[in-house]
Amino acid sequence: MEIKVMHQVMEWNEDVSAQVRKTLAERKVCLINVMGSPGAGKTSLITALIARLQEKFAIGVIEGDITGQIDAEKIAALGIPAVQLNTDGACHIEAMSIQRILPQFDLDALDLLFVENIGNLVCPAEFDIGENFRITILSIPEGDDKVKKYPLMFTDTDCLVLNKCDMLPYFDFSLETVAEDYRRVNPEGPLFQVSSRSGEGLTALAEHLEGRIRAALL
Amino acid sequence: MEIKVMHQVMEWNEDVSAQVRKTLAERKVCLINVMGSPGAGKTSLITALIARLQEKFAIGVIEGDITGQIDAEKIAALGIPAVQLNTDGACHIEAMSIQRILPQFDLDALDLLFVENIGNLVCPAEFDIGENFRITILSIPEGDDKVKKYPLMFTDTDCLVLNKCDMLPYFDFSLETVAEDYRRVNPEGPLFQVSSRSGEGLTALAEHLEGRIRAALL
Numbered sequence: 521m522e523i524k525v526m527h528q529v530m531e532w533n534e535d536v537s538a539q540v541r542k543t544l545a546e547r548k549v550c551l552i553n554v555m556g557s558p559g560a561g562k563t564s565l566i567t568a569l570i571a572r573l574q575e576k577f578a579i580g581v582i583e584g585d586i587t588g589q590i591d592a593e594k595i596a597a598l599g600i601p602a603v604q605l606n607t608d609g610a611c612h613i614e615a616m617s618i619q620r621i622l623p624q625f626d627l628d629a630l631d632l633l634f635v636e637n638i639g640n641l642v643c644p645a646e647f648d649i650g651e652n653f654r655i656t657i658l659s660i661p662e663g664d665d666k667v668k669k670y671p672l673m674f675t676d677t678d679c680l681v682l683n684k685c686d687m688l689p690y691f692d693f694s695l696e697t698v699a700e701d702y703r704r705v706n707p708e709g710p711l712f713q714v715s716s717r718s719g720e721g722l723t724a725l726a727e728h729l730e731g732r733i734r735a736a737l738l
Numbered sequence: 739m740e741i742k743v744m745h746q747v748m749e750w751n752e753d754v755s756a757q758v759r760k761t762l763a764e765r766k767v768c769l770i771n772v773m774g775s776p777g778a779g780k781t782s783l784i785t786a787l788i789a790r791l792q793e794k795f796a797i798g799v800i801e802g803d804i805t806g807q808i809d810a811e812k813i814a815a816l817g818i819p820a821v822q823l824n825t826d827g828a829c830h831i832e833a834m835s836i837q838r839i840l841p842q843f844d845l846d847a848l849d850l851l852f853v854e855n856i857g858n859l860v861c862p863a864e865f866d867i868g869e870n871f872r873i874t875i876l877s878i879p880e881g882d883d884k885v886k887k888y889p890l891m892f893t894d895t896d897c898l899v900l901n902k903c904d905m906l907p908y909f910d911f912s913l914e915t916v917a918e919d920y921r922r923v924n925p926e927g928p929l930f931q932v933s934s935r936s937g938e939g940l941t942a943l944a945e946h947l948e949g950r951i952r953a954a955l956l
Contacts, residue, residue: 557775557776557777557857557859557880558775558859558880558881558884558887558888559775559877559879559880559881559884585887586860586887586888586889586890587886587887587889588886588887590883590886590887609860609864609890611829611858611860611861638860639775639859639860639887639888640829640858640859640860640861641775641776641857641858642804642827642829642856642858642861643829643860643861646827659777659879661777661877661879661880661902661905662775662776662777662879663776663777665808666776666777668805668806668808669776669803669804669805669806669808669857670776670804670857671804671805672804672827684879687879687905687908690905690908
């Protein structure tokens with residue numbers, strides 16, 4: 521499968537995110553914005569969710585990276601339509617790039633579009649890209665102080681996924697600390713403990729997402 | 739020890755970084771800019787290096803964080819002068835903030851100033867803060883594709899430290915891949931494998947840094 525590489529451009533983000541949201545609503549496509557640090561496991565989680573959701577939804581993926589197309593190649597190898605968005609140095613994705621990329625997909629044939637944002641626990645949280653909802657991934661090796669230190673990413677999300685939970689025995693990581701800090705900034709937000717590698721927790725997460733995707737597609 | 743909390747302001751970065759560099763050269767202080775992803779282990783590495791360098795150099799630390807003062811408290815608990823710089827949402831430190839903070843230290847009594855940058859593998863690499871040299875930390879759990887995906891952080895550094903090497907048995911991480919990618923973008927840059935937790939590799943790193951610090955203080 522050929523992978524298209526698109527480049528990020530700048531424009532008034534708020535207007536454009538509203539246009540993206542409108543287009544996707546008309547075409548009945550749910551957009552999920554997946555965010556987290558470099559190496560939190562965004563691509564692995566998307567891959568694991570594709571395996572659990574692809575019999576229910578037709579899925580596409582936009583892979584955001586500063587440069588290169590490593591991640592889009594991984595997704596395309598699964599037979600899933602994938603477009604690589606290169607930001608050429610920029611630390612987040614803006615709605616204008618999503619708007620430009622949407623025509624690369626056959627939207628009428630899609631139900632669900634994952635956007636993997638740039639690996640960054642700061643800037644992506646500031647930009648609405650027209651998503652229906654956001655998933656923030658925090659991996660166990662990153663440490664349990666991250667909600668305190670990067671609050672916006674945990675406040676402005678619809679779902680917190682703690683990834684690499686199979687690594688809990690090897691790290692000093694308090695699940696209680698993270699859960700408490702998260703509840704403080706995001707009292708309604710659900711929290712899932714998963715491991716994309718071991719498969720732990722993925723069924724519960726996929727079921728939760730299925731409900732949200734169906735609600736978005738109504 | 740009381741911890742001062744300063745706030746980030748914006749100004750023309752290039753002029754100010756030159757002023758910071760001049761001030762520190764006159765006062766014989768070496769500034770090391772420590773960068774890496776959230777949870778790469780920047781604070782732990784600085785702490786481990788303080789233990790190995792504090793008999794040779796008088797050390798101070800500027801702790802950069804979006805919000806809060808968790809890290810400055812850890813450093814101050816060691817009896818080391820520490821100032822917390824809160825960027826109030828900004829994803830990197832600029833030279834103007836360093837210039838404003840320097841008067842908080844008795845520079846004539848200092849030899850070495852660590853600046854822990856915001857946890858971010860993208861934006862901090864773009865800003866010269868007046869440092870003598872840069873250390874980039876990449877931790878094993880982040881994965882071995884990070885040099886390809888975030889090249890500037892590895893190109894514009896003076897030293898790459900692979901941290902959490904005690905976790906190598908638990909992650910699919912090729913040291914060869916990272917070493918090759920690093921050599922491609924930074925042929926002269928040294929690479930150290932360490933674990934701040936086990937202590938592995940820290941003596942070699944501290945010796946290397948001692949040489950560079952002494953050269954900067956000449």
